[in-house]
Amino acid sequence: MATTQGVNVLRYSALVAGLVYGVYHQSSITSAAKRAEAQHEYARQERLIEQAKAEWKKKTTPKDAQSSGVITDPEDSRFDLEAYLKLKAGEN
Known part of the structure; x- marks a missing residue:
């Protein structure tokens, strides 16, 4: 009976460790995707600003x-x- 309890403790410990790792890994993937999206948006806004400056210079x-x-x-x-x-x- 003692070996069964030890095995169950190990199983549930592995399950909890796997769940914690999964949550951590998913949050790191999500934050990396958000960072990449923010950089992409910033680059798009820079291009728009440069185009606006060029058009304003051409106009004035x-x-x-x-x-x-x-x-x-x-x-x-x-x-x-x-x-x-x-x-x-x-x-x-």
Whole structure:
């Protein structure tokens, strides 16, 4: 009878240990999947931000600067007189 009790203790101990390991393993798999999904979402948002910045820059850049790269509007704060004069000298 003593051996039967010892075997039952070992069986139930193994069962409990297996259940604990299963719960731990499942939680680690779930957390890894959530981390990967969060990284994927962050990368997608970075791409959207870069696209928005590029579109905004294309939208706000004056038409003159888009074709030659030089801002020809003297009222613009980024106006460069030297670059403008070189552009006009090259056209002649």
